[in-house]
Amino acid sequence: MAELSGRLLRERVTVDKMIELYCHENHAPQGGLCAECAGLSEYAHQRLEKCVFGAEKPTCANCPVHCYRPEMRANIRAVMRYSGPRMLLHHPVLALRHLLDGRDTAPELERRGDVEEN
Numbered sequence: 001m002a003e004l005s006g007r008l009l010r011e012r013v014t015v016d017k018m019i020e021l022y023c024h025e026n027h028a029p030q031g032g033l034c035a036e037c038a039g040l041s042e043y044a045h046q047r048l049e050k051c052v053f054g055a056e057k058p059t060c061a062n063c064p065v066h067c068y069r070p071e072m073r074a075n076i077r078a079v080m081r082y083s084g085p086r087m088l089l090h091h092p093v094l095a096l097r098h099l100l101d102g103r104d105t106a107p108e109l110e111r112r113g114d115v116e117e118n
């Protein structure tokens with residue numbers, strides 16, 4: 001697994017917490033994540049590692065590059081919609097930092113047209 005640091009690492013921790021929260025309260029598996037959410041978590045990690053913005057990454061909600069496959073995108077949106085507001089309650093520090101990160105917009109990307117779609 002690639003080394004993530006700073007904001008990317010924080011994004012990964014944040015997305016994991018959101019998936020965890022969503023899975024526990026909606027799918028209630030016996031410990032850990034259900035297979036579907038484990039797959040989503042894995043996929044989210046890969047996307048972060050391959051993010052074209054690297055350390056300059058905006059939060060995903062602000063990102064102009066839609067790098068998720070459509071079905072994964074639908075899944076992660078459901079997770080965010082459910083867990084986003086609840087993060088303030090369960091993980092206030094992470095949620096706050098994520099909100100602060102969300103004030104930055106994406107840096108200009110050179111036009112490259114080779115952004116991976118899956």
Ligand SMILES: [Zn+2]
Pocket residue numbers: 022023024027028033034035036037038
């Ligand atoms: Zn689940």
